[in-house]
Amino acid sequence: MDLHSLLFEPPGITIFGMKIYAYALIIVSGMLAAFFVISLLFKRRNMSPDLFLTYFVIALPIAIVTTRLFYCITDGLPISQWFSFESIRQGGLSIVGGIIGGAASVVAISYFKKVNFFRAGDCIVVGLLLAQSIGRWGNFANQEVYGGLVTNPSLQFFPIAVYIEKQEAWHYAFFFYESMVTLTAAILMFINAWFNTKKPNGINTACYFIVYGLTRSIMEPLRDQSFILGNGIPWSLVFSILMFVAGVALLVTLLILNVKKEGKVIGSLNGDPYGITKFIGDTKEEKAYFNSINAMCSIYPENFEEKPIEGKKKKEESPTDEKTDEKTEDEQ
Numbered sequence: 001m002d003l004h005s006l007l008f009e010p011p012g013i014t015i016f017g018m019k020i021y022a023y024a025l026i027i028v029s030g031m032l033a034a035f036f037v038i039s040l041l042f043k044r045r046n047m048s049p050d051l052f053l054t055y056f057v058i059a060l061p062i063a064i065v066t067t068r069l070f071y072c073i074t075d076g077l078p079i080s081q082w083f084s085f086e087s088i089r090q091g092g093l094s095i096v097g098g099i100i101g102g103a104a105s106v107v108a109i110s111y112f113k114k115v116n117f118f119r120a121g122d123c124i125v126v127g128l129l130l131a132q133s134i135g136r137w138g139n140f141a142n143q144e145v146y147g148g149l150v151t152n153p154s155l156q157f158f159p160i161a162v163y164i165e166k167q168e169a170w171h172y173a174f175f176f177y178e179s180m181v182t183l184t185a186a187i188l189m190f191i192n193a194w195f196n197t198k199k200p201n202g203i204n205t206a207c208y209f210i211v212y213g214l215t216r217s218i219m220e221p222l223r224d225q226s227f228i229l230g231n232g233i234p235w236s237l238v239f240s241i242l243m244f245v246a247g248v249a250l251l252v253t254l255l256i257l258n259v260k261k262e263g264k265v266i267g268s269l270n271g272d273p274y275g276i277t278k279f280i281g282d283t284k285e286e287k288a289y290f291n292s293i294n295a296m297c298s299i300y301p302e303n304f305e306e307k308p309i310e311g312k313k314k315k316e317e318s319p320t321d322e323k324t325d326e327k328t329e330d331e332q
Contacts, residue, residue: 023138030134031060034127041123041193046296047115050282055109055120063102070097074235095132096216096239102128115280118202118254122193125208129186132212136179147172147222174219185211197295198267199275200258202250209247216240274299 035056039049071094072082106124110117139145143164150161150170162173189204196203220237255265263269277296279288289307290297297304 022141026138026141027135030131033134034131037130037190038123038127040293041126041190042120043291043293044194044295045119045123045197046276046279046288046294047120047123048279048281048286048288050286051113051115051120051280052123054113054282055106055124058109059102059105062105063098066101067093067095067098070094070100070235094236095135096236096243099128099212099243100239113282116201118200118205119276119280122189122201122204125204126186126189126193129182129189129208129212133179133183133186136175136182139175140173145175145178145223147174147219172222174223178215178219181215182212194295196266197276197299198273199262200254200266201275202254206247206251206254209243210251211247213240213242213244213247217244 035052038056039052042049042052068082072079074094106121107117109115110120136145140162143162143166146162146164148171150156150172155161156163156170159173159176161170162176163169164171185207189207193204217237217240220234220240258268259265262271262273264273267273274296277300279296281287288294288304290301290304291307294304
């Protein structure tokens with residue numbers, strides 16, 4: 001490998017003659033971490049982890065496609081290159097497109113499954129923020145998503161700035177700033193989803209759009225011009241502002257409606273204060289059993305029963321059955 005490749009080729013590993021870029025490995029790691037966290041929150045908030053598997057299997061491929069489509073459309077890429085192997089290998093994804101496609105598919109699945117969209121969304125956005133935080137380190141590996149030039153030598157150090165080899169200069173480390181903001185938001189929203197079980201559902205969902213929309217609205221105009229999508233219109237900035245506005249409007253609406261319906265901003269004065277009382281399974285036949293994670297098991301333990309252990313049950317029943325049979329024969 002020559003010096004040019006070492007400096008300018010994205011890092012990765014080669015398996016069976018094909019190079020797998022570090023960017024892809026980091027993105028997949030973020031997806032796996034998100035899957036674990038969201039499954040855990042589904043269980044905590046009285047929903048079946050199998051239900052999230054349904055969301056994951058359907059929504060993830062759609063989000064990946066729309067992530068690519070948004071980039072191709074807003075960057076003016078020829079249609080012939082949208083999904084060509086070589087073009088995809090060269091990169092080109094937009095998180096905004098993935099959010100649009102993912103949100104639309106989650107809404108559709110929730111409708112057909114008869115699930116409260118906001119109840120599921122409050123868990124999903126936590127994993128989404130975590131995946132985005134991890135994924136930004138893929139941009140570090142590819143040396144992209146950076147800000148303007150840093151000319152002050154006293155600021156030319158990480159994490160304030162990052163050295164870009166192809167530019168041979170220091171730039172503001174926007175990938176790191178965004179990674180830390182989304183990680184912090186993910187932690188705070190996880191805590192809220194874990195401990196705050198009261199109505200209304202949707203607070204995390206609204207806060208996601210506020211946090212991410214505001215973060216991108218601030219950073220998009222300051223990014224290096226080569227990474228700003230759009231032919232005359234900065235589409236990522238436009239959609240980021242729309243996300244922020246929609247998040248604020250949603251949060252205010254949810255709280256106002258809860259006051260009108262339940263008599264309180266959070267919780268309820270008129271009835272059950274919890275927004276997750278009803279168990280939601282992946283199928284109508286799926287039943288909730290008592291466990292230490294589900295928040296409702298400690299609040300309403302009488303609504304849950306211990307899950308039977310099949311092997312133990314059969315073992316306990318077997319000697320009894322044999323004894324009963326022998327007794328019957330003696331009596332005869």
